[in-house]
Structures are given as structure tokens and as C-alpha cells.
Amino acid sequence: MNVNVVGSGYVGTTLAACLADLGHEVTAIDIDQSVVDAINAGHAPLHEPGLDKLLAEHVGERLHATTSYDDLSEADVTFLAIGTPSEADGSIDVGPLSAAAEMVGEALAGADRNGEHLVVVKSTITPPGLAEIRDALVAGLGDGGGDVGFATNPEFLREGTAVSDFQDPDKIVFGTESDTALATLEELYAPLIETSDSLVVRTDPATAMMIKYANNAFLATKISLANDLGNICKEFGLDAYEVMEAVGLDDRIGEQFLRSGVGWGGSCFPKDVAALIAAAREAGYEPPLLNAAVEVNDRQPERLLALLDAHVDVAGERVAVLGLAFKPGTDDVRNSRAIPLIEGLQARGAEVVGYDPVATETMRERFPDIEYADSAADALAGASGAVVATDWDEFAALDEEFDAMAEAVVVDGRRIIKRRAGITYEGLTW
Ligand SMILES: NC(=O)c1ccc[n+]([C@@H]2O[C@H](COP(=O)([O-])OP(=O)(O)OC[C@H]3O[C@@H](n4cnc5c(N)ncnc54)[C@H](O)[C@@H]3O)[C@@H](O)[C@H]2O)c1
Ligand SMILES: O=c1ccn([C@@H]2O[C@H](COP(=O)(O)OP(=O)(O)O[C@H]3O[C@H](CO)[C@@H](O)[C@H](O)[C@H]3O)[C@@H](O)[C@H]2O)c(=O)[nH]1
Numbered sequence: 001m002n003v004n005v006v007g008s009g010y011v012g013t014t015l016a017a018c019l020a021d022l023g024h025e026v027t028a029i030d031i032d033q034s035v036v037d038a039i040n041a042g043h044a045p046l047h048e049p050g051l052d053k054l055l056a057e058h059v060g061e062r063l064h065a066t067t068s069y070d071d072l073s074e075a076d077v078t079f080l081a082i083g084t085p086s087e088a089d090g091s092i093d094v095g096p097l098s099a100a101a102e103m104v105g106e107a108l109a110g111a112d113r114n115g116e117h118l119v120v121v122k123s124t125i126t127p128p129g130l131a132e133i134r135d136a137l138v139a140g141l142g143d144g145g146g147d148v149g150f151a152t153n154p155e156f157l158r159e160g161t162a163v164s165d166f167q168d169p170d171k172i173v174f175g176t177e178s179d180t181a182l183a184t185l186e187e188l189y190a191p192l193i194e195t196s197d198s199l200v201v202r203t204d205p206a207t208a209m210m211i212k213y214a215n216n217a218f219l220a221t222k223i224s225l226a227n228d229l230g231n232i233c234k235e236f237g238l239d240a241y242e243v244m245e246a247v248g249l250d251d252r253i254g255e256q257f258l259r260s261g262v263g264w265g266g267s268c269f270p271k272d273v274a275a276l277i278a279a280a281r282e283a284g285y286e287p288p289l290l291n292a293a294v295e296v297n298d299r300q301p302e303r304l305l306a307l308l309d310a311h312v313d314v315a316g317e318r319v320a321v322l323g324l325a326f327k328p329g330t331d332d333v334r335n336s337r338a339i340p341l342i343e344g345l346q347a348r349g350a351e352v353v354g355y356d357p358v359a360t361e362t363m364r365e366r367f368p369d370i371e372y373a374d375s376a377a378d379a380l381a382g383a384s385g386a387v388v389a390t391d392w393d394e395f396a397a398l399d400e401e402f403d404a405m406a407e408a409v410v411v412d413g414r415r416i417i418k419r420r421a422g423i424t425y426e427g428l429t430w
Contacts, residue, residue, distance in 0.1 A: 001076050002075040002076050003019055003024050004029055005019070005081055006030075006078060006100050007080065007081035007123070008029070008030035008036070008039060010046060010048065013044055013045060015079060015155070015166065016063060017055050018167060019188070024062065026062060027065070028065040028066075029067070029068070029072070033067055036067050039064075047358050048162050048330065050164065069106075069107040070107070073108050075117070076117065076118065078108075078117065078119050080100055080121050080123055082123050083096055084096075084123050085271065086270075086274055087278075090274030091275060091282070092129065092278075094125060097123050098136040102136040105139065105140020106140040107140075108148055109141050109144035109145065110144040115147065118149040119137055119148060119151070120152065120185070121133055121150075124155075124209070124272060124275075126209065126279040127209050127213075130152070130205060134150050137150065149178055149184070151205060152173075152175035152206075153185060154173055154208055154211065156173075160330045161329065169192075171200070171201055172198050173201045174186070174208065175207060213275070217276055220297070222257045226259065227261070227296050227300055227429065228296050233429055239430040240430050244258040244259075244260065260429040261413045261415060262389060262428060264297055265335040265339075267332060273294060277294070300428065301337055302344060304341065307428065308411045310426075311407075312409050314348050314350040314384060315348055316351070317384035317385065317407075318350070318353060318383045319345050319353070319383055321338055321341055321352060322355055322379065322380075322387070322389065322392075323355075323389040323390020323391070324359040324360065325338075325362075326390070328391055330358070330359070331356075332362065336363075338354070338390065341387055342367055346370075350385075352370040353373050355378070357392055360372045377404065380405050381405070383406060384406045384407040384409065385405075385409040386402075386410045386411070388410070388416060389413055390414060391414035391415070396416050408422060415427055
């Protein structure tokens with residue numbers, strides 16, 4: 001099939017590359033010329049393992065990128081993969097997605113088309129917010145929208161494993177309101193459905209989006225519960241990892257997303273949980289459990305710093321922050337737990353030095369004035385304390401690097417550092 005993907009961020013670029021890999025002709029559209037240039041040069045505009053390889057394989061063949069909406073109507077399907085960032089009250093800013101929907105409508109209006117053109121919302125948007133996107137599309141179409149369909153197809157990929165998550169998902173959710181739209185999405189995904197064990201969920205557009213929010217709310221709350229229990233374990237002098245490993249053996253609970261520590265960050269969990277709370281509140285319901293999940297998460301960085309305070313007064317001292325990305329495998333620092341840690345250290349008068357294997361430049365945009373080291377060893381040299389915000393594998397191998405610290409106090413927010421003689425080691429929940 002012939003497909004447009006509007007928006008070439010983490011989701012859009014992965015979607016475009018993976019659809020090309022499934023055999024479709026794909027046009028990636030983004031308003032950012034540098035993003036388009038990177039894709040056309042066969043490079044991912046962001047750090048995502050496996051994406052460069054797919055782009056190099058398909059760019060110039062079945063995949064190309066452009067800033068122009070002019071030829072959009074030649075495709076059968078247009079995905080919207082635009083960001084839906086948070087507003088101050090937690091609700092999402094639908095402006096960019098709305099604008100893109102209207103631009104798609106305008107590009108489709110009156111154009112010669114081969115049967116129904118399906119516009120699919122891939123972005124995460126609350127069920128009540130969906131109407132605004134449809135309205136924007138209809139406004140763009142004007143009188144020319146007779147055979148344009150509207151659907152949702154929420155995305156469940158994780159950053160750092162986006163390509164493999166897309167290629168082998170647990171489930172694929174189609175939110176459609178006509179047989180034609182459902183048939184189009186099933187044809188598009190057919191190669192993937194045939195080759196993977198993915199379960200297909202067929203529902204309406206709003207329910208599909210609620211599934212996405214419920215999924216993320218459940219996972220974020222699961223981690224917060226692990227953190228709440230982990231904090232209790234720490235007070236009792238027990239190891240939360242030993243406890244939760246055993247708890248996870250229960251099939252009804254499952255072993256994943258029970259790793260306690262400095263909490264959940266990233267572009268999705270904080271934003272999506274906040275958006276669901278805001279939309280529920282707007283609809284007249286205040287969700288106590290989701291509010292508590294956020295509260296537990298917000299407190300973890302300060303609990304970590306309190307453990308550091310118990311061993312060293314960091315005012316005027318050099319303190320290393322190991323890991324800046326919100327999780328390993330990505331250069332994304334959106335809502336990274338490293339951010340409140342850096343802010344907390346700065347508030348204590350510490351001289352912060354950050355290190356991350358790939359996220360230094362993205363964090364530099366957020367904190368231009370702290371020092372950035374080229375290696376964990378350089379960050380630790382002369383430091384009077386170290387805090388661990390990201391569980392990059394390379395941190396597990398750190399050993400004699402701690403000997404170069406002025407005071408070897410290490411507070412681990414991710415249980416990645418090996419305890420050894422000569423360092424004062426504190427785990428957040430163990
Ligand atoms: N990042 C994830 O892991 C993930 C996973 C699942 C779902 N989502 C959801 O998917 C959506 C996209 O997330 P993302 O992280 O890929 O966003 P992103 O911010 O990385 O990328 C968005 C892209 O859209 C482009 N853009 C903005 N307006 C445009 C327009 N009018 N026309 C064309 N391009 C335009 C931007 O230049 C940018 O490159 C969000 O709703 C997010 O919640 C994200
Ligand atoms: O046991 C765990 C698991 C994760 N985390 C943290 O939780 C955050 C999110 O991790 P993860 O879910 O792996 O990454 P994301 O890329 O944010 O993916 C989530 O958000 C995406 C965007 O909506 C969804 O598509 C995915 O299904 C969902 O897992 C990170 O800060 C992790 O460090 C923990 O603290 N403990």
C-alpha cells in the first residue's frame with residue numbers, strides 16, 4: 001500500500017521505517033527540514049537502536065521524507081504521529097496534532113483519490129480530545145471530504161526497543177468506525193499479523209485510545225506500587241528486589257515493571273498519566289489511585305538525595321550524576337529522573353557533573369551550565385558523591401573508577417552498581 005506518516009519523531013520514524021520494511025511505499029512528512037534531511041540521508045533523526053539500519057535499507061527505495069503535504073492525497077492511508085505535549089495542568093496540548101490534522105484535510109480536499117483515504121491517529125490523545133482532531137480534519141477538508149475515513153491505532157512501542165516492539169507487538173489495536181477502514185488497516189498490517197504472535201483488538205476509535213491510556217496508567221501505577229513497597233522494605237532493612245522477584249512469580253502479577261528505584265520518567269508515563277487524570281477531572285471524576293501513583297513517583301528523587309545527605313554535605317562539592325536519559329538505549333531526556341536529581345543537587349549548592357553515553361547533548365539543552373564528562377570515570381574523579389539515575393549496562397562494570405572519588409559515596413537509584421569494598425553504597429529500596 002501507499003502510506004504517509006506525518007510527524008517523524010520516535011513514533012513516526014519507527015512507523016515509517018517498519019512499514020517500508022513490511023513492503024509498503026512510505027512518505028515521511030515532517031515540518032522540520034533537518035529531520036527530513038537526516039531521514040533522506042538514511043539516518044534516524046534520533047537515537048533508536050536498529051532504526052538507522054532499516055532507514056539505510058529502505059530510503060531511496062520504498063521510503064522517502066519530505067516537508068511537503070502536496071502529494072499526500074496519492075496515498076491510501078495517512079498516519080498522524082505528532083507530539084501531544086503536556087500543558088501546565090496536565091492536560092495535553094492538542095494544538096500541534098490539530099494543526100497537522102487540518103493540514104492533512106486541506107491536502108486531501110478536492111484531490112483525485114483512489115477510493116477512501118484513511119486518516120489514522122497514531123499519537124496518544126485522550127478519548128474526549130479525539131473529537132477536536134476529527135473536527136480539525138473536517139475543517140481542512142471543507143466540502144471535499146466525502147470519502148475520507150477516520151481511525152485510531154495507538155502505539156505501544158518503548159523507546160530503546162522501538163523497532164523490535166513494533167515488529168513483534170503483544171497486541172495491535174484498531175479503532176475504526178467502518179468496515180472499509182478496518183479492512184484498510186488489516187491489509188496494511190497483514191504481513192506483521194501473519195508473521196508475529198500479535199493479538200488484534202478491533203474496537204471504536206475512542207475505546208482504542210482509552211486502551212492506550214489504561215495500559216500506561218497500569219504500568220506506571222505498577223512501578224509506583226513497587227516503589228511504595230520498596231520504600232517500606234528500605235525502612236524495614238529489607239531488599240525490595242528479593243521481595244518483588246518472588247511476588248512477580250505469581251502469574252496474576254507478572255515479573256515485569258516491578259523494578260523499584262528513582263521512578264518512571266520519559267515522554268509517555270508522566271504525560272499520559274497526567275493527561276488521563278486531567279481528562280477524568282474535567283469529566284467529573286478525581287482518580288485517587290492515579291494521583292497517588294504520581295505522588296509516589298514525584299517523591300523518589302528527593303528520597304534518593306536524602307540518602308546522599310545522610311552521608312555527605314554536598315554544598316560546594318562535586319557530585320556525579322550517572323545517567324541522564326530517562327532509560328537506557330535512548331538519548332531522550334524528557335521527564336528523566338535525572339532532572340529532579342540535578343535540580344535537587346543544585347538547590348543544595350553542589351557542583352553537578354553529568355555523564356551519559358548518548359544523552360549529553362539533549363540534556364545540555366535543559367541544563368546548559370552544568371559540567372558534562374566524557375566518561376563515567378571522568379565524572380567520578382574528585383567527586384564527593386555519585387547518584388545513579390539510569391541503568392545503562394556500562395555502569396554495572398564500574399569498579400576502580402570509584403577509587404578516584406574524593407569521598408566514595410554512591411546512591412544507586414537503579415540497582416545497577418555492584419557493591420564493593422571501599423565505597424559507601426546506598427540502594428534506594430534495598
Ligand atoms: N515516544 C514514544 O515512545 C511513544 C510511544 C507511543 C506513543 N507515543 C505518542 O506518539 C506521539 C508522538 O510522539 P513522539 O515521541 O514520536 O513525538 P516527537 O516529538 O518525537 O515527534 C513529533 C514530530 O512531529 C513533527 N511535527 C510537528 N508538527 C508537524 C506537522 N504539522 N506536520 C508534520 N510534522 C510535524 C515534529 O517536527 C517532530 O519531528 C505522541 O502523542 C506520543 O504520546 C510516543
Ligand atoms: O520496572 C520498571 C520499569 C520501568 N521503569 C521506568 O519507567 C520508565 C518508562 O520505561 P519504559 O516503559 O520501558 O519506556 P517508554 O519508552 O516510556 O515506554 C512506555 O511508554 C510508551 C509511550 O506511551 C508506551 O508505548 C510503552 O508501552 C510504555 O512501556 C523509565 O523511566 C524506566 O526507568 C522503572 O522504574 N521500573
